[in-house]
Amino acid sequence: MKVDVLLGLQWGDEGKGKVVDVLTPRYDVVCRFQGGPNAGHTLEFNGQKYVLRSIPSGIFQGDKINVIGNGVVLDPALFKVEVDQLMASGHPLTERLLISKKAHLILPTHRLLDAAYEASKGKGKIGTTGKGIGPTYTDKISRNGLRVGDLLLNFEEKYKIAVDRHKEMLRQMNFEYDLEAIEKEWFEGVECLKKFKFIDSEHYVNKCLKSKKGVLCEGAQGTMLDIDFGSYPFVTSSNTICAGACTGLGVAPRSIGKVYGIFKAYCTRVGSGPFPTELFEEMGQAMRDKGHEYGSVTGRPRRCGWIDLVALRYAIMINGVTDLIMMKSDVMDEFEIIKACVSYNVNGEETEDFPYDINEGIEPNYVEIPGWKINMTKMQSEDEFPEEFNNYLSFLENELGVRIKIVSVGPDREQTIERYND
Ligand code: GDP
Ligand code: IMO
Ligand code: MG
Numbered sequence: 001m002k003v004d005v006l007l008g009l010q011w012g013d014e015g016k017g018k019v020v021d022v023l024t025p026r027y028d029v030v031c032r033f034q035g036g037p038n039a040g041h042t043l044e045f046n047g048q049k050y051v052l053r054s055i056p057s058g059i060f061q062g063d064k065i066n067v068i069g070n071g072v073v074l075d076p077a078l079f080k081v082e083v084d085q086l087m088a089s090g091h092p093l094t095e096r097l098l099i100s101k102k103a104h105l106i107l108p109t110h111r112l113l114d115a116a117y118e119a120s121k122g123k124g125k126i127g128t129t130g131k132g133i134g135p136t137y138t139d140k141i142s143r144n145g146l147r148v149g150d151l152l153l154n155f156e157e158k159y160k161i162a163v164d165r166h167k168e169m170l171r172q173m174n175f176e177y178d179l180e181a182i183e184k185e186w187f188e189g190v191e192c193l194k195k196f197k198f199i200d201s202e203h204y205v206n207k208c209l210k211s212k213k214g215v216l217c218e219g220a221q222g223t224m225l226d227i228d229f230g231s232y233p234f235v236t237s238s239n240t241i242c243a244g245a246c247t248g249l250g251v252a253p254r255s256i257g258k259v260y261g262i263f264k265a266y267c268t269r270v271g272s273g274p275f276p277t278e279l280f281e282e283m284g285q286a287m288r289d290k291g292h293e294y295g296s297v298t299g300r301p302r303r304c305g306w307i308d309l310v311a312l313r314y315a316i317m318i319n320g321v322t323d324l325i326m327m328k329s330d331v332m333d334e335f336e337i338i339k340a341c342v343s344y345n346v347n348g349e350e351t352e353d354f355p356y357d358i359n360e361g362i363e364p365n366y367v368e369i370p371g372w373k374i375n376m377t378k379m380q381s382e383d384e385f386p387e388e389f390n391n392y393l394s395f396l397e398n399e400l401g402v403r404i405k406i407v408s409v410g411p412d413r414e415q416t417i418e419r420y421n422d
Helices: 016-026 076-088 108-124 133-141 148-152 157-171 178-191 201-209 244-251 282-289 309-319 385-398
Strands: 003-008 031-032 041-045 047-053 063-068 099-100 197-199 216-217 256-266 267-269 303-305 321-328 337-346 349-351 362-370 404-408 414-418
Touching: 003 016, 003 244, 016 041, 016 216, 016 256, 016 404, 016 414, 031 201, 041 385, 047 076, 047 385, 047 404, 063 178, 076 385, 099 201, 108 157, 108 337, 148 157, 148 178, 157 178, 197 201, 197 309, 197 362, 201 244, 256 309, 282 303, 309 337, 309 385, 321 385, 337 385, 385 404
Parallel strands: 003 216, 003 256, 031 063, 031 216, 063 099, 099 197, 256 321, 321 404
Antiparallel strands: 041 047, 267 303, 337 349, 337 362, 404 414
């Protein structure tokens, strides 16, 4: 048995949460393997909308097991908020959610350090979600981090050493803060966290595979935000790519099965950093309005632009994508013409390969595709697709070399159309 992986191919917010929820009935276990509460994964069903941050998106489908893997960074305070909301809406979790002892803890001072680093960068700031992600992964790599398993033994002592170190760093940056209030919430979060089962998730997941259980791994962020392959330094601090599922869960590379790569019919980005196909003024605003492109975590307006096939091909290559999933097709319903960037001019020279640096001197070359100008949101099967939409799908499959297995025509669970019968 192999694990399947579902991950974002663009700059995040592709619709991972929705599709993981739709695919969950085919699996026994759903696992998050990286990122933390910088993620905001939205699900809609039965007229209700939920936004998940640290809890995997398989939590709403019956009694499937959900795992927070070792590669995730967890903030107990935000975790408690999420748990309380889910419990209040009638979704008990304690039996169905397992947490890796090796997942790293986001301390209150990590959040402060995130803010301090951003402030010190001035105009060059990353535009982080402010959730302490960078500083927590920094401590993990520099071997100063605290893990969920640390909560079980002499935690106060370990916490004090870490926080004193952080306080000294904040002092050096002349950063003013009020730690007491956030610390109180954080320790209440720790008590909530302790009600859950802490596990050796690498053993758990591999035992699942041995006993032929289906495992789906849910990525957070997107390939263009990957710490190694994204638009560095305007990236997040984890490996968001398929390989991240191996290190973030303890799964061997040869145990990876299908790799679902998810993308929007256009492109968005939150925060700073280069975005070659970005649209400004009316056109960008039209996409933002139609697609409700406002961050699910911070509420920030998302930057919008045309689909970028240079970046998508790169993401497909890095992840070994076997099946594509196209989201938010309906957002393009009213467009006369849809543009797709097929190559870049880099300092005057045309290339289809994603370059080292996309910060400057990049000019996208577009192909124009006629729009379908039909409301697709009520469609149930691909037999109903208009000809122009089928042409768009064929064009993309041809350009990307991978089939588009699922098409999404609205935010609801039901607005999902599967193609190819296998
Ligand atoms: P994630 O972070 O990848 O899970 O994506 P987000 O939840 O942050 O952002 C995707 C947004 O698009 C959410 O508000 C979803 O409810 C919404 N959404 C998902 N699929 C579709 C779709 O096919 N059409 C439309 N109009 N909205 C969608
Ligand atoms: P999901 O899982 C979109 C962006 C931030 C910022 C950069 C670094 O919902 O797709 P961080 O807080 O991680 O240090 O911020 O990454 N970012 C996301 N953008 N979707 C996300 O998650 C993101 N998580 C982080 O806006 O530019
Ligand atoms: Mg999101």
